[in-house]
Amino acid sequence: MNLRTALPAALERNRNFFLSLLNASTTLSHLAQAHAQIIVGGYRNDISTVTKLTHKLCDLRAIGYARDLFLSVSKPDLFLFNVVIKGYSTNGSPRSSMSLFAHLRKNTGLRPDNFTYFFAVSASAGFRDEKVGTVLHSQAIVDGFGFDLFIGSALVDLYLKFSKLELAKKLFDEMPERDTVLWNTMISGLVKNCCFEDSVLVFKDMVADAEIRLDSTSLAAVLPAAGELHQLRVGMGIQSLATKLGLHSHVHILTGLISFYSKCGDTGTATLLFDQIDRPDLVSYNAMISGYTCNNETDSSLRLFKELLALGERANSSTIVGLIPVFFPFGHLGLTLCIHCFCVKSGMVSNPAISTALTTVYSRLNEIELARQVFDESIEKSLASWNAMISGYTQNGLTDAAIHLFQNMQTSKVQPNPVTVTSILSACAQLGALSLGKWVHNLVKREGFHSNIYMLQSGVSPSGVTFLSALYACSHAGLVTEGDRIFHSMVHDHGVEPLAEHYACMVDIFGRAGKLEKALEFIERMPVEPGPAIWGALLGACMIHKDTRLAHLASKRLFELDPENVGYYVLLSNIYSVDKNYPQAASIRQVVRRRSLAKTPGCTLIEVGGLPHVFTSGDRSHPQTKAIYAKLENLMGKMTEAGFQAETVTALHDVEDEEKELMVKVHSEKLAIAFGLISTEPGSEIRIIKNLRVCIDCHTATKFISKITGRDIVVRDANRFHHFKDGICSCGDYW
DNA sequence: GTAGGGTTAG
Known part of the structure; x- marks a missing residue:
C-alpha cells in the first residue's frame, strides 16, 4: 500500500486522521511512513498519537524503535508508560519492564494504576520463578488493586505457571468476585499442572454457579482433563453443554473433543468430529494425528500427516510429537527411529518438546540408553524433559539413576x-x-x-x-x-x-x-x-x-x-545368572518371551533412496532377503580369509559356541550393511543407525567389511558415532 | 473535554 497516494489531499490532517492511519498500518514500513507524516503534520508531540504509534511498534516487534520514541517524549504520562511496560514484556524483556515500572514509581509523580499492575504482573511471568510476581502482588494490594479481576487473573495464571498451587488457590478463593476469565484461568492452570481431577472439580463448581457464564474457553480448557482421566461421562457432558450453548462447531472445542475421544480410545467418533471442521487448522490436524498414534493406528496417522503436508501446511513440533508413538503399550521402535532420523535431519530434534517425547518413548521401550542420549544431546532442557528422563529411570526400575538425575536437576537450577x-x-x-x-x-x-x-x-x-x-x-x-x-x-x-x-x-x-x-x-x-x-x-x-x-x-x-513389569523378570534372571544357575535364568527369559514382554530387540536403520529400511536380528522379512543373506555369506568368506574370527563373549552364557556364532552372524547391523552394499553405488558411504550399543562382533566385522569393500561406514549406535574406514574405527575400539 | 493501554482456551 502506498500511503501517500491513498490520502485524498483535501482531507484534514487532524489527530483522528493520524490515528486511523496508524490503525491501518500493518507493516513496519507503513508505520515509518506514518511516523514521517506525523512529524510533518506537527503531531510529534501529541501524546495520544505517539502512544498509538508506540503501541503499534511494539506489536510489530520493533521494540528498539518504540523505546527511542518513548525516550523522545519529554513528559510521558501513565498511558504511555503502560504501553511501553507491556511492550517490553511482550517483546521478551521482562527485566526492562520491571526497570521501567520501578522508575515510574520512584522518579515520576505518577502512580501506577490497574493497567500498570496488570502489565507488570504479566511481565513478571517471564522470570524464572514467581518471586517478582509476589512482590508486585503485595504492592498491588497496598495500592488498592488487590481485588482487580484482571490483575487477579494474571496473578493466578502466574502462580500456576510456577506450580504455586497453594498461592493460586488462596488468591482465587479470596477474590470477592470471580468472572469467567478468572475461573477459566484456574481450570487451565490446574490442567497445566496435571491436576486433572481438581480441574474437573473446579469446572463443576463453575457450572454450578448460576452467575457465571461459560464460554468456549471454559469448555476447551477442561476437555484435556476429561481425556486424561478417561472420564467418558464428563467429556460427553461437556459436549452436550457445548451444544446447548451453541458452541458445538467451535474449532477449539471440536479439537478438544477429538483429543478427548482419542484418549478414550474412540477414534471413530474423533474422526467424525474432525470431518465436521470446515477448514481444520494445524492444531486440529495435530490432535487427530496424535489421536491415531496413541491408538496404535499408525497408518491413519501417517496418512493424515501426508495430507497435512500436501496442503502446504508446515508441520510443527507438535505434529512430530503426535507422530512419536509415546502411548503404544509396547512401542514401535522402527517408527520412532524413522521419526528420530527425520528430526535430526530437519533440525527439529533440538526442539525441547520433541526431545522430551523421544526420551519418553525410548524409556517406555526400555531403551533407556537411547533415552539418555537424546536427553544429553538436547541443548535446551525443559522441565518436561527432566521429568521425562527421571520418570523413565523410575519406570525402568533404575532408582539410583533417577535420584542422581534429580540431584543434577537441582544443580542446574531447574525448579x-x-x-x-x-x-x-x-x-x-x-x-x-x-x-x-x-x-x-x-x-x-x-x-x-x-x-x-x-x-x-x-x-x-x-x-x-x-x-x-x-x-x-x-x-x-x-x-x-x-x-x-x-x-x-x-x-x-x-x-x-x-x-x-x-x-x-x-x-x-x-x-x-x-x-x-x-x-x-x-x-x-x-x-x-x-x-x-x-x-x-x-x-x-x-x-x-x-x-x-x-x-x-x-x-x-x-x-x-x-505381571506387566518386565523389570522384575530381568532382575530375577540376573540373580540366577550370578548364581551360575543358567537353566533357571534361561527359563525366566523364556517366560518373558512367552508373555511377549521381551525387551525390544536390537534393530538397525538404513536409509536408501529416501526410504528407511529397518532390520532386526535374524530378520528375513525384507523383500531382498535372499540377496542380502547371499551378500553376507560372500562377505563372511572373505572376512574369514582375512583373519576374522567371530567374537562370542558378549553373547548368551548358555548356548554352545557354534550356536552363538550363528546368532551373532545375523545381527541387525550386519544385515543393514549387507543391504547397503548391494543397493548403493560402489564406493559411496554407508550410514546406519543402531538402537543399542553395537556389539563387539559386529564392530570387528564392520572393520573388516570397510577394508574389504573399500567403503566408509558410519554407525550411529546408542553411545556414539563409529566411523569405519580402511579397517579402522574412529572410536579406537573404545565405546 | 477528548484520545492513547487489559486477561483465559483446542
Whole structure:
C-alpha cells in the first residue's frame, strides 16, 4: 500500500486522521511512513498519537524503535508508560519492564494504576520463578488493586505457571468476585499442572454457579482433563453443554473433543468430529494425528500427516510429537527411529518438546540408553524433559539413576514441579532406598506442594512425609534399630497410618542391612496386603545380598501382582545368572518371551533412496532377503580369509559356541550393511543407525567389511558415532 | 473535554 497516494489531499490532517492511519498500518514500513507524516503534520508531540504509534511498534516487534520514541517524549504520562511496560514484556524483556515500572514509581509523580499492575504482573511471568510476581502482588494490594479481576487473573495464571498451587488457590478463593476469565484461568492452570481431577472439580463448581457464564474457553480448557482421566461421562457432558450453548462447531472445542475421544480410545467418533471442521487448522490436524498414534493406528496417522503436508501446511513440533508413538503399550521402535532420523535431519530434534517425547518413548521401550542420549544431546532442557528422563529411570526400575538425575536437576537450577516430585516419590516407593527423603520433604514443604487439595496423588500426608523422610535417612545410614523405633513411634505415638511407602522403606532398611529374614518377617506381619513396592524392595535387597531363595519368593509375588513389569523378570534372571544357575535364568527369559514382554530387540536403520529400511536380528522379512543373506555369506568368506574370527563373549552364557556364532552372524547391523552394499553405488558411504550399543562382533566385522569393500561406514549406535574406514574405527575400539 | 493501554482456551 502506498500511503501517500491513498490520502485524498483535501482531507484534514487532524489527530483522528493520524490515528486511523496508524490503525491501518500493518507493516513496519507503513508505520515509518506514518511516523514521517506525523512529524510533518506537527503531531510529534501529541501524546495520544505517539502512544498509538508506540503501541503499534511494539506489536510489530520493533521494540528498539518504540523505546527511542518513548525516550523522545519529554513528559510521558501513565498511558504511555503502560504501553511501553507491556511492550517490553511482550517483546521478551521482562527485566526492562520491571526497570521501567520501578522508575515510574520512584522518579515520576505518577502512580501506577490497574493497567500498570496488570502489565507488570504479566511481565513478571517471564522470570524464572514467581518471586517478582509476589512482590508486585503485595504492592498491588497496598495500592488498592488487590481485588482487580484482571490483575487477579494474571496473578493466578502466574502462580500456576510456577506450580504455586497453594498461592493460586488462596488468591482465587479470596477474590470477592470471580468472572469467567478468572475461573477459566484456574481450570487451565490446574490442567497445566496435571491436576486433572481438581480441574474437573473446579469446572463443576463453575457450572454450578448460576452467575457465571461459560464460554468456549471454559469448555476447551477442561476437555484435556476429561481425556486424561478417561472420564467418558464428563467429556460427553461437556459436549452436550457445548451444544446447548451453541458452541458445538467451535474449532477449539471440536479439537478438544477429538483429543478427548482419542484418549478414550474412540477414534471413530474423533474422526467424525474432525470431518465436521470446515477448514481444520494445524492444531486440529495435530490432535487427530496424535489421536491415531496413541491408538496404535499408525497408518491413519501417517496418512493424515501426508495430507497435512500436501496442503502446504508446515508441520510443527507438535505434529512430530503426535507422530512419536509415546502411548503404544509396547512401542514401535522402527517408527520412532524413522521419526528420530527425520528430526535430526530437519533440525527439529533440538526442539525441547520433541526431545522430551523421544526420551519418553525410548524409556517406555526400555531403551533407556537411547533415552539418555537424546536427553544429553538436547541443548535446551525443559522441565518436561527432566521429568521425562527421571520418570523413565523410575519406570525402568533404575532408582539410583533417577535420584542422581534429580540431584543434577537441582544443580542446574531447574525448579521441580509436582510431576517431578510424584516421580521421585514413586521411585521412593519402588525400592524404598532413597537418601533424599529428607531433602524431598524439605522441598515439598518449601514449595507448598503438600497439604494442598490440588496436587500430588501420592496420598502422603504431611506428617506421613515427615516420617517417611526420617525412615529414608535411617535406610541410608543403615540405622536399623533407629528405623524400627521411628516406625513404631509413628504408628503408636502419633497414630499415623503407614502407607505402602512406609512399609517399603522398612523392608528396605532391613534388606539393605542384610537382615533379609527380618524383612520377610516384617512383611508377613503387615496388617495390609503387601503390594509391588514392598516385594520390589525385598527383591532389590536380595540382589544386593545374592539371596536366590528369597528372590524367588519375592519375584513370584511380583509376577502375580504386576505381571506387566518386565523389570522384575530381568532382575530375577540376573540373580540366577550370578548364581551360575543358567537353566533357571534361561527359563525366566523364556517366560518373558512367552508373555511377549521381551525387551525390544536390537534393530538397525538404513536409509536408501529416501526410504528407511529397518532390520532386526535374524530378520528375513525384507523383500531382498535372499540377496542380502547371499551378500553376507560372500562377505563372511572373505572376512574369514582375512583373519576374522567371530567374537562370542558378549553373547548368551548358555548356548554352545557354534550356536552363538550363528546368532551373532545375523545381527541387525550386519544385515543393514549387507543391504547397503548391494543397493548403493560402489564406493559411496554407508550410514546406519543402531538402537543399542553395537556389539563387539559386529564392530570387528564392520572393520573388516570397510577394508574389504573399500567403503566408509558410519554407525550411529546408542553411545556414539563409529566411523569405519580402511579397517579402522574412529572410536579406537573404545565405546 | 477528548484520545492513547487489559486477561483465559483446542
